[in-house]
Amino acid sequence: MVPASLRRLLALALLLPLAGCVAPTGPIEVTRFHVADVAPLGHGPIAVVPAPGMDPASADLQTFAAAVTRELQRAGYATPPGQAGAQIAAQVAAQVAEVRLERRTWQPERARSPVSVGLGGSAGTHGSGLGMGVGIDLSGPPPRMTETLLGLVIRDSASRAILWEGRALFTVRADSPLATSPLGAAQLASALLGGFPGRSGETVLVRPAP
16 A cells, blocks of 8 residues: 555655646746937838848748837837738838847756665664664656747948847747747737836846736
8 A cells, every 4th residue: 555645755756747737937038239329219110121141931930020029009109010011110210120030949857867776763661762764756857948039229221230139038948839939929028128128238037928
């Protein structure tokens, strides 16, 4: 018969992987830079385009670009809807927003051995004893993690000078919806462009919305 204490330990080990499958493991790290008094930010038409080296046909990139577009609209920019509108904006907009998306997944290493051995002693009026205890970590290997970086550069269309640049980075479990879904894109874009243009040169930690 399995002792009650061991049954509770096994139940806890089964529940732990489920508890964190949808929640981010940490806040979103946001860093922003901009040039003051060079060009107005947050006004007029802007074209949202893939950054150099990005695949325009990537579904993931398009999802993040759409999230960036919505946040730029909230910041005060005008962004024509649809692909045709974006092409027109790229020709006439005073500013261009280049979207970059980077993602990597890795398997963390276990910090300690899953098996531990310890010695325990006891003493009393009727004698003493020495026992050995073996502890087994039943939580399994650490979960795979996914790191996602959203980068954005806003340039002057004519001179190609950088007016604003920022990045947002967070890490979640690879099986979390935030790792690949539009939910993750919305969280990163909101953190990156919240309070636009932000304080230049400052890195802040933004808690994702529940």
